[in-house]
Amino acid sequence: AAPVMLSRFRGALVGSVLGDCIGGEFEGAVDVPLDRVLQHLSALDDETRGDGILQYSDDTAMMRCVADSLLTRMAFDERDMARRFAKEYNLAPYRGYGSGVVQVLRKLASPYLKDVFQPAQAQFGGRGSFGNGGAMRAAPFALAFKSCDDVRKYSRLGAMLTHSCSLGYNGAVLQALAVHLSLQGALAMPTEFIDKLISEMEEMERDETAQFDAKALNLSEFPYCSRLHMVKELMDKKSVSIEEVISELGNGIAALQSVPTAIFCVLHCLEPREGLPEQFGGLERTIAFSLALGGDTDTIACMAGAIAGAHYGIDSIPQSWQKSCEGVAEADDLAHRLYDLYCLPQFEE
Numbered sequence: 001a002a003p004v005m006l007s008r009f010r011g012a013l014v015g016s017v018l019g020d021c022i023g024g025e026f027e028g029a030v031d032v033p034l035d036r037v038l039q040h041l042s043a044l045d046d047e048t049r050g051d052g053i054l055q056y057s058d059d060t061a062m063m064r065c066v067a068d069s070l071l072t073r074m075a076f077d078e079r080d081m082a083r084r085f086a087k088e089y090n091l092a093p094y095r096g097y098g099s100g101v102v103q104v105l106r107k108l109a110s111p112y113l114k115d116v117f118q119p120a121q122a123q124f125g126g127r128g129s130f131g132n133g134g135a136m137r138a139a140p141f142a143l144a145f146k147s148c149d150d151v152r153k154y155s156r157l158g159a160m161l162t163h164s165c166s167l168g169y170n171g172a173v174l175q176a177l178a179v180h181l182s183l184q185g186a187l188a189m190p191t192e193f194i195d196k197l198i199s200e201m202e203e204m205e206r207d208e209t210a211q212f213d214a215k216a217l218n219l220s221e222f223p224y225c226s227r228l229h230m231v232k233e234l235m236d237k238k239s240v241s242i243e244e245v246i247s248e249l250g251n252g253i254a255a256l257q258s259v260p261t262a263i264f265c266v267l268h269c270l271e272p273r274e275g276l277p278e279q280f281g282g283l284e285r286t287i288a289f290s291l292a293l294g295g296d297t298d299t300i301a302c303m304a305g306a307i308a309g310a311h312y313g314i315d316s317i318p319q320s321w322q323k324s325c326e327g328v329a330e331a332d333d334l335a336h337r338l339y340d341l342y343c344l345p346q347f348e349e
């Protein structure tokens with residue numbers, strides 16, 4: 001089964017970069033007609049446009065830091081990861097970072113910083129960020145760690161380097177677990193897949209801090225669980241409109257308004273859908289549908305791309321799409337190396 005798993009690893013990271021690069025076109029757009037999405041996608045087949053024409057953003061830049069750190073340290077090392085985030089931001093600050101997180105990244109660059117989790121805790125009046133920046137870069141945790149416990153633990157800590165609000169880091173854990181399950185082939189049984197994620201989030205949202213944050217932000221008591229139950233409801237419907245997805249799940253920059261949405265995009269596109277080209281495979285449908293939502297399209301497509309890529313594997317991704325996006329070869333290389341690490345018996349705790 002080794003080649004299948006390797007293909008899933010490559011699909012996850014390449015799918016994530018693709019979503020970021022291809023989704024960048026519509027980031028922040030309010031109304032994205034499906035026609036425009038399909039036009040944007042068919043333009044990727046134009047060979048005269050040149051390789052790597054679509055640039056990646058902070059989503060991929062930080063995902064690469066996570067993967068590089070896990071590979072170099074062969075474990076989770078918060079200081080190393082924090083240093084890589086800071087260095088990457090310093091080298092390429094133009095990649096479209098969230099407006100709050102740049103303060104954290106600047107502080108993380110200081111060699112005198114004692115506690116690397118402290119700058120994140122100072123964000124937004126001391127509550128920390130609930131943005132989706134922790135979730136958008138969470139996929140490599142699912143590739144580096146075999147056990148569900150490790151995926152949970154380290155994706156949470158990795159997110160806390162910039163996102164200390166429980167809604168921020170719990171979104172990252174949810175995304176990492178979705179990739180983890182998808183790598184195991186769990187999307188073959190969609191209902192079991194969503195039920196498993198709901199029970200995982202029930203456990204996490206019972207936590208005192210999560211309860212406190214939900215209350216402080218005027219949310220329901222189990223915010224992620226509520227959204228995932230809505231995902232399940234929408235899954236069971238024959239047809240779902242874009243407007244419905246946006247109003248029920250959201251398409252925003254908050255992790256709560258984007259991680260469950262990305263998961264829904266993947267589940268919804270497991271089957272052919274009206275309005276999407278018949279020749280599209282599942283991964284292409286997932287990216288197309290994510291873009292049509294508008295809002296935080298690069299990040300929703302990036303997260304959905306990672307989950308879908310882990311399910312369908314690298315061969316499901318059109319060559320022309322891969323060629324159009326910056327950083328695909330590097331992501332593919334990271335996936336190969338994470339696969340080798342995953343297969344090392346010494347790495348099992």
Ligand code: R7I
Binds near residue numbers: 099100124134254
């Ligand atoms: O979460 P973050 O890294 O941003 C990621 C997003 C992705 O869409 C990327 O593609 C990129 O475009 O940015 O960055 P943060 O600055 O931590 O959070 C993003 C935004 O969420 C902030 O700039 C705020 O507008 C908002 N936000 C909050 N607003 C009020 N109170 C996050 N947390 C809070 C909060 O506690």
Ligand code: MG
Binds near residue numbers: 057058059095096299
């Ligand atoms: Mg971005």
Ligand code: MG
Binds near residue numbers: 027296297298299300
């Ligand atoms: Mg974004």
